[in-house]
Amino acid sequence: MIDADLVAGTDLIPLIERFLAVPDVAYLQAHYARRGCYAARIVRA
Numbered sequence: 001m002i003d004a005d006l007v008a009g010t011d012l013i014p015l016i017e018r019f020l021a022v023p024d025v026a027y028l029q030a031h032y033a034r035r036g037c038y039a040a041r042i043v044r045a
Contacts, residue, residue: 012030028042
């Protein structure tokens, strides 16, 4: 794990862009905040 953050769904796109701007980041794992359940894997296009 390189980094983590918590944002409202409406603020998700800028966070995804910021994380994927880091060269060492291969993919992101999104989780729901309340239960911590896995929601999605986000990969570069």
